[in-house]
Amino acid sequence: MxxxxxxxxxxxxxxxxxxxxxxxxxxxxxxxxxxxxxxxxxxxxxxxxxxxxxxxxxxxxxxxxxxxxxxxxxxxxxxxxxxxxxxxxxxxxxxxxxxxxxxxxxxxxxxxxxxxxxxxxxxxxxxxxxxxxxxxxxxxxxxxxxxxxxxxxxxxxxxxxxxxxxxxxxxxxxxxxxxxxLGLPPVQTAATGIDAMVHAIEAFTSRHRKNPLSDLFAKEALRLMAAHLVTACTDGSSRPAREAMLLGAALAGKAFSNSPVAAVHALAYPLGGHFHLPHGLTNALMLGPVLRFNMKAAAPLYAELADVVGAPGSGGVTDRAGAFVAFMEDLMDRSGAPRRLRDCGVPEESLPLLAHDAMLQTRLLVNNPVEVTEADALTLYREAF
Missing domain, CATH: 3.40.50.1970 (Rossmann fold)
Known part of the structure; x- marks a missing residue:
């Protein structure tokens, strides 16, 4: 019902x-x-x-x-x-x-x-x-x-x-x-595109206010952007890729404004606040660790998204969920976006402070499919480092 x-x-x-x-x-x-x-x-x-x-x-x-x-x-x-x-x-x-x-x-x-x-x-x-x-x-x-x-x-x-x-x-x-x-540089295209994909993924897996319409928008957003992100990064003059990415970002926005984002954003905000990294880049840096962390609760939903983005392979829920995470990791690698905190000037000694500050993002953390403690946040930052 x-x-x-x-x-x-x-x-x-x-x-x-x-x-x-x-x-x-x-x-x-x-x-x-x-x-x-x-x-x-x-x-x-x-x-x-x-x-x-x-x-x-x-x-x-x-x-x-x-x-x-x-x-x-x-x-x-x-x-x-x-x-x-x-x-x-x-x-x-x-x-x-x-x-x-x-x-x-x-x-x-x-x-x-x-x-x-x-x-x-x-x-x-x-x-x-x-x-x-x-x-x-x-x-x-x-x-x-x-x-x-x-x-x-x-x-x-x-x-x-x-x-x-x-x-x-x-x-x-x-x-x-x-x-x-059309003039957006490749790295910025990659970071903002991954940011939009994070919006769609977190809307689809949000613990609060997830609904059939937000799911539709999230899925279509992911389908469009998974198919066109790398082309938009490598051939910035491609009209089909640019149109698909812009529409996908808007659809993802409609999804997450109704089914709100969660831990990826909560951990991204302190990175922007302390190190003035672009918001899209901070989301991209934290996506992989949070996807893996959330697997224990979100695997059935990730398995659905594997089919949406065309992740290769077959098998049951766990296999398909793993295929989705692997697909996203590979897509981010191919996009050219920076992949590690250390590559973006974040010092290792700052990670405990970042974990403490992430806990202040209660508006976002409450939506995550898995509870995130300060110790969890520190582990996630270390994984991203």
Whole structure:
């Protein structure tokens, strides 16, 4: 018998190669507001990636302000700076254009634009009050799934991250334009792609809120990305690979925003906080050890995923689960992503501190199919080292 469940997401999603070049016409049809803040990072801005969209928007009468000070693992100060600029310019609509950090900041700018609720009161699940300004998300990487999720992660201290989860963070519209990902370097393509696969795997094996719809999205996301990740890394100009990865990342985002992620993310966050490693890379580094650790509870689910990704071999549940883990390890090796903590500048003496900090991620650890103690976390970091 099916337990009650809900499934939420952004209001609308458009998949259109080259869609950013006609973003003005699209947004003019979607919204009446015309004073737009684009939230992005300096690299994308200076590289000219915004120009087709800006030209299209200006043609349709949008007044465009660009906030390009977003950095990886953005601190609260960056968000507040963006809100101040948006208010000063009288912005009434927000567009996140970039990677996960830019889209995360865009979500909260849209909330805070006309909202005097203190940011500190928003952390946690369901704590945002009131409404937000219209919000559009356009990703330039195929990884975080932030464009379709109701989650924002901010750096709240020198080394710590905290999440805000609320329905107001879902976008009104999402544009998936695979052409925007053509310039993504191979290592970043690999790390963000594996990040998205982690989202799908953890959504499919989550102990809480796993449901038939999240399973469908997770499986299709994995199928697409398993088939196209290596091509996207080795032939970055492949339109089919880029489109498949971008769609797969969005589907995985829809899955994990409804069936939440777990220990891979819990162990990844301290690596980002202490060593400023990209979020996608930290997930990739921790995936193998956590998959093996979770095998005792998740083997039947891993066996299902082995068939989804086309892992070779046959046999019973244990054999197929092992085949899935081996497939993922081999895929990560072939993608070219760094595979060991030691290769990313993480010193061995930091592992106990990382294990301690991972235990603070209770929002995530509760979803893991197997309980994780601090001793377990240390063992997992040592395995990844």
């Amino acid at each position: 099916q337990a009650p469940f809900s499934f939420d997401g952004p209001a609308a999603l458009l998949v259109a190669w080259g869609g950013a070049a006609r973003l003005g016409a699209l947004m003019a049809a979607w919204f009446s507001q015309r004073n737009l803040l684009i939230v992005t990072d300096r690299f994308l801005h200076e590289a000219g990636l915004l120009e087709p969209a800006k030209t299209s928007l200006a043609t349709e009468g949008f007044v465009v302000t660009v906030f390009d000070a977003v950095v990886a693992d953005p601190p609260e100060a960056v968000l507040l700076q963006a809100v101040e600029q948006a208010r000063a310019q009288g912005c009434d609509i927000v567009l996140g254009l970039g990677g996960g950090s830019s889209m995360d900041i865009a979500k909260l700018v849209a909330v805070l634009l006309h909202n005097d609720q203190p940011l500190k009161d928003m952390y946690g699940i369901g704590n945002i009050r009131g409404h937000r300004a219209p919000l559009v998300q356009v990703p330039t990487t195929a990884g975080t799934g932030s464009e379709v999720t109701n989650i924002t992660i901010l750096t709240t201290g020198e080394k710590t991250k905290m999440g805000i989860v609320a329905p107001q963070l879902y976008a009104d519209r999402v544009l998936l334009d695979g052409a925007l990902t």
